[in-house]
Amino acid sequence: MATHFINGEYVQSTGSTIREVVNPATGEVVDTTPRGTVEDVNAAVQAAVDAFPGWWDTSAAKRGAILYRAVEAIRANVAELAHLLTCEQGKPLAESQMEIHRFAHTIEHYAGLAKNLRGGYVPNLDERAHGLILKRPYGVCAAIVPWNFPVSLMGNKVGPALVAGNTMVVKPAETTPLTDLRVIELMSRAGLPAGVLNCVTGQGSVVGQALIEHPQVAKIGFTGSTEVGRQVMASAAKTIKRVTLELGGSDPLIVCDDADIDQAVSAASVGRFFNCGQACLAIKRIFVFEAVADEFTAKLVAKVKKLSVGPGLEAGSRLGPLHTPGQRAEIEAQVQDAVERGAKVLAGGRRPEGIQYEQGNFYLPTVLADVAPDSRVMTEEVFGPAVPIVPVKDLDEAITRANSSIFGLGSSVWTRDLNKATRAAERLEAGYTWINSVAKIYDELPFGGFKQSGVGQEHGSEAIDHYMATKAVVIKTE
Numbered sequence: 001m002a003t004h005f006i007n008g009e010y011v012q013s014t015g016s017t018i019r020e021v022v023n024p025a026t027g028e029v030v031d032t033t034p035r036g037t038v039e040d041v042n043a044a045v046q047a048a049v050d051a052f053p054g055w056w057d058t059s060a061a062k063r064g065a066i067l068y069r070a071v072e073a074i075r076a077n078v079a080e081l082a083h084l085l086t087c088e089q090g091k092p093l094a095e096s097q098m099e100i101h102r103f104a105h106t107i108e109h110y111a112g113l114a115k116n117l118r119g120g121y122v123p124n125l126d127e128r129a130h131g132l133i134l135k136r137p138y139g140v141c142a143a144i145v146p147w148n149f150p151v152s153l154m155g156n157k158v159g160p161a162l163v164a165g166n167t168m169v170v171k172p173a174e175t176t177p178l179t180d181l182r183v184i185e186l187m188s189r190a191g192l193p194a195g196v197l198n199c200v201t202g203q204g205s206v207v208g209q210a211l212i213e214h215p216q217v218a219k220i221g222f223t224g225s226t227e228v229g230r231q232v233m234a235s236a237a238k239t240i241k242r243v244t245l246e247l248g249g250s251d252p253l254i255v256c257d258d259a260d261i262d263q264a265v266s267a268a269s270v271g272r273f274f275n276c277g278q279a280c281l282a283i284k285r286i287f288v289f290e291a292v293a294d295e296f297t298a299k300l301v302a303k304v305k306k307l308s309v310g311p312g313l314e315a316g317s318r319l320g321p322l323h324t325p326g327q328r329a330e331i332e333a334q335v336q337d338a339v340e341r342g343a344k345v346l347a348g349g350r351r352p353e354g355i356q357y358e359q360g361n362f363y364l365p366t367v368l369a370d371v372a373p374d375s376r377v378m379t380e381e382v383f384g385p386a387v388p389i390v391p392v393k394d395l396d397e398a399i400t401r402a403n404s405s406i407f408g409l410g411s412s413v414w415t416r417d418l419n420k421a422t423r424a425a426e427r428l429e430a431g432y433t434w435i436n437s438v439a440k441i442y443d444e445l446p447f448g449g450f451k452q453s454g455v456g457q458e459h460g461s462e463a464i465d466h467y468m469a470t471k472a473v474v475i476k477t478e
């Protein structure tokens with residue numbers, strides 16, 4: 001059994017309930033972890049409180065150097081970590097390897113920014129008085145992480161928090177705690193002082209809630225659904241805790257009449273179906289100009305029908321299983337709702353057949369046309385491999401329909417016309433807009449949702465600001 005990681009070592013839970021971690025492709029139990037208790041959270045927070053003064057006093061350059069060593073340890077173990085990630089999460093092995101590399105890149109990015117932490121100086125506020133603008137770490141921060149990218153989304157919080165001088169307690173998703181625990185162990189063995197990075201496994205309503213309510217936790221970095229994000233924000237309000245919320249999305253992809261259609265088709269296929277459609281930034285609605293709608297649709301359907309579905313550990317699988325039976329039931333209900341409202345299924349729309357699929361949560365990649373605007377696939381987040389295609393007259397209609405969503409995470413526009421590209425970039429209500437590109441996140445750029453897709457940003461140097469308090473100091477001399 002895997003256990004919590006607190007103060008530099010694996011420790012047993014004070015409780016006795018455990019949770020099985022199940023392989024989504026086979027239904028087999030990979031391992032078990034404790035369902036952590038409030039006492040376990042208190043122990044982890046205390047370890048982080050005790051470690052904070054020493055970590056804050058460590059020079060920023062040395063904090064960066066320690067994080068660089070942690071990155072080396074992760075890169076030396078990519079094969080083992082990726083295998084474990086596929087077993088607990090389900091994604092194809094190649095995508096797991098990409099995710100581990102992505103984590104390493106993020107931590108390396110923040111290690112590199114360590115020597116660049118800056119405050120400010122304001123001369124002559126009054127006679128012989130000047131001001132300093134200090135940036136200081138908050139103290140103990142908590143990271144609450146979902147199951148779809150358990151490692152890279154943990155990295156988005158650990159990197160900026162630790163480089164800024166905070167210590168941290170991580171709560172992974174209940175269904176994907178194993179790779180996170182192993183990554184934290186490797187980083188600690190590589191030189192992170194005990195207590196700087198801790199991990200408590202268990203339920204959101206117990207472990208997550210205890211972290212949010214803990215008086216000594218100063219900041220919550222949360223990634224998950226909009227629904228749970230709302231609860232996190234409300235609970236954090238009781239102690240006016242700082243929050244960064246990265247929540248759900250329903251990203252539009254707009255294909256204009258002058259676009260390179262083949263490239264737009266490839267982008268739609270990758271953007272919708274990587275991680276079996278279970279990505280916040282996945283393409284979830286396609287708006288295509290009427291003039292090119294038939295060509296685009298025919299090419300996308302042909303491409304999607306060739307995507308191979310199978311266990312993530314099997315070479316050649318492009319789509320693994322859905323993460324849980326519940327996730328598959330949800331996508332089935334959303335597709336059925338669209339069909340009942342008149343949608344046509346152009347590809348997929350059902351489970352694959354064959355004995356090799358019987359134990360896993362598999363579902364075929366699905367393309368829908370003639371979708372009613374009030375269908376669930378248009379109004380809700382679709383967290384699985386199904387996409388509606390909607391023809392539009394022009395760019396203004398595309399932008400209006402793209403913006404008619406409670407979400408505002410990412411967006412993608414395919415055009416060779418600079419005027420259309422610029423207008424779309426300005427008008428789309430989304431924290432990220434890709435022009436002739438899709439869903440690729442850069443550590444160098446800030447990423448955060450508009451509307452009900454989030455509060456604050458991860459990535460970029462902006463993320464560090466979200467893990468530091470700003471303080472004014474006035475110095476008066478004789």
Ligand code: NAD
Nearest residue numbers: 145146147172173204208209224225228246247248249280
């Ligand atoms: P979720 O909201 O169900 O759970 C996320 C985490 O919150 C888990 O660790 C869970 O245990 C914990 N949690 C649940 N209830 C809690 C509570 N009451 N208090 C504290 N913690 C609690 O999300 P999920 O199903 O694991 O992930 C999928 C969702 O995450 C999708 O909506 C997706 O769009 C979103 N997501 C957003 C981003 C982004 O960057 N914006 C990235 C990835 C995923």
